[in-house]
Amino acid sequence: MQAVRIENLKKAYGETVAVDGISLNVTQGQIYGLLGPNGAGKTTTMRCLCTLTAPDSGLIEVAGVREVRAIRNQLGYVAQEVALDKVLTGRELLAFQAALYHIPPRQIRDRIDSVLDLLQLEPYADKLSGTYSGGLKKRLDLAAGLLHQPSVLVLDEPTVGLDIQSRIAIWEFLRKLRASGVTVLISSHYLEEIDALADRVAIIDRGKIIAEGTTNELKAKVGGDRITIRIREFAERHEAEHAQKILQQLPIVQSITINSAQGNAVNLFVTPDANAISEIQNMLAAVDISVFSLSQSRPSLDDVFLAATGQTILDAEIAQSETIAATKGKKKR
Ligand SMILES: Nc1ncnc2c1ncn2[C@@H]1O[C@H](COP(=O)(O)OP(=O)(O)OP(=O)(O)O)[C@@H](O)[C@H]1O
Numbered sequence: 265m266q267a268v269r270i271e272n273l274k275k276a277y278g279e280t281v282a283v284d285g286i287s288l289n290v291t292q293g294q295i296y297g298l299l300g301p302n303g304a305g306k307t308t309t310m311r312c313l314c315t316l317t318a319p320d321s322g323l324i325e326v327a328g329v330r331e332v333r334a335i336r337n338q339l340g341y342v343a344q345e346v347a348l349d350k351v352l353t354g355r356e357l358l359a360f361q362a363a364l365y366h367i368p369p370r371q372i373r374d375r376i377d378s379v380l381d382l383l384q385l386e387p388y389a390d391k392l393s394g395t396y397s398g399g400l401k402k403r404l405d406l407a408a409g410l411l412h413q414p415s416v417l418v419l420d421e422p423t424v425g426l427d428i429q430s431r432i433a434i435w436e437f438l439r440k441l442r443a444s445g446v447t448v449l450i451s452s453h454y455l456e457e458i459d460a461l462a463d464r465v466a467i468i469d470r471g472k473i474i475a476e477g478t479t480n481e482l483k484a485k486v487g488g489d490r491i492t493i494r495i496r497e498f499a500e501r502h503e504a505e506h507a508q509k510i511l512q513q514l515p516i517v518q519s520i521t522i523n524s525a526q527g528n529a530v531n532l533f534v535t536p537d538a539n540a541i542s543e544i545q546n547m548l549a550a551v552d553i554s555v556f557s558l559s560q561s562r563p564s565l566d567d568v569f570l571a572a573t574g575q576t577i578l579d580a581e582i583a584q585s586e587t588i589a590a591t592k593g594k595k596k597r
Pocket residue numbers: 277280281282283300301302303304305306307308309421
């Protein structure tokens with residue numbers, strides 16, 4: 265049975281199309297990643313799945329059930345913002361959540377002890393949650409999401425703003441959860457997070473899935489190696505375009521894009537070839553283009569995004585924030 269099935273989900277807010285026909289299948293016991301820039305539609309997809317936002321159309325099924333109440337019993341949702349009442353202790357907060365989830369009163373104590381243990385929160389359980397560090401708050405949020413023993417845990421950007429140690433602790437916890445059979449759906453715009461955790465990934469851009477598969481499958485599809493050339497530390501766009509024109513003539517070059525977020529670096533995908541670097545260097549030297557730096561790497565998930573959209577995730581985020589700023593500016597006038 266599929267843990268999560270979403271078919272042709274659509275949701276618009278006025279003229280903004282947040283989700284534009286997303287379909288997903290998540291097998292039980294997997295960590296499934298939704299990767300995409302801010303504003304791609306990840307939160308809206310998750311909120312629709314968790315029955316917190318009504319979709320305009322599309323089908324949602326969780327562990328074989330479609331009815332709102334039944335879906336809620338199967339799902340735990342941990343939102344992007346930590347939603348804690350600071351004047352309660354961790355334990356009191358969990359007790360409050362347990363009542364919201366209609367957990368039978370006789371079971372509440374055991375359930376709370378069990379999630380506190382699972383997230384190694386016992387030493388902090390009787391301290392006010394307002395005094396917790398960011399990592400502890402997130403762990404308490406995760407504990408609350410697991411109180412009713414959901415078969416699917418949905419996490420929206422669970423490590424945003426956390427330091428690296430707290431992030432790694434949460435990654436380890438999620439792997440343990442998977443080993444116990446819980447399905448985890450996680451959204452992130454951190455490439456390394458999805459790379460480290462997800463069995464499968466859907467890459468989302470502007471409300472649509474642009475690539476789906478295991479991380480290895482997706483990287484393999486991109487093909488050859490990536491070579492990044494910087495003509496100068498911060499090159500002008502026209503300098504990068506000149507190099508692009510020259511390098512396009514090389515048969516080993518599969519595609520070339522210019523990355524403005526990286527000082528107009530020139531990104532190439534080339535067929536794997538031991539002489540690729542020297543061929544490129546010779547070609548540029550022949551037309552007197554000097555090179556500030558040159559690096560070669562295996563494809564990353566960002567390359568998958570780049571190959572599908574023509575821009576990196578960071579570029580897409582910059583473009584999205586510029587669109588929002590422009591819309592706000594228009595409204596003010
Ligand atoms: N309640 C809302 N009202 C109006 N527009 C919304 C609302 N929620 C989301 N949007 C818009 O829908 C689009 C998708 O947003 P969404 O939050 O789903 O993306 P995201 O990939 O989760 O990004 P983020 O990580 O920034 O939340 C964006 O353009 C956003 O501005």
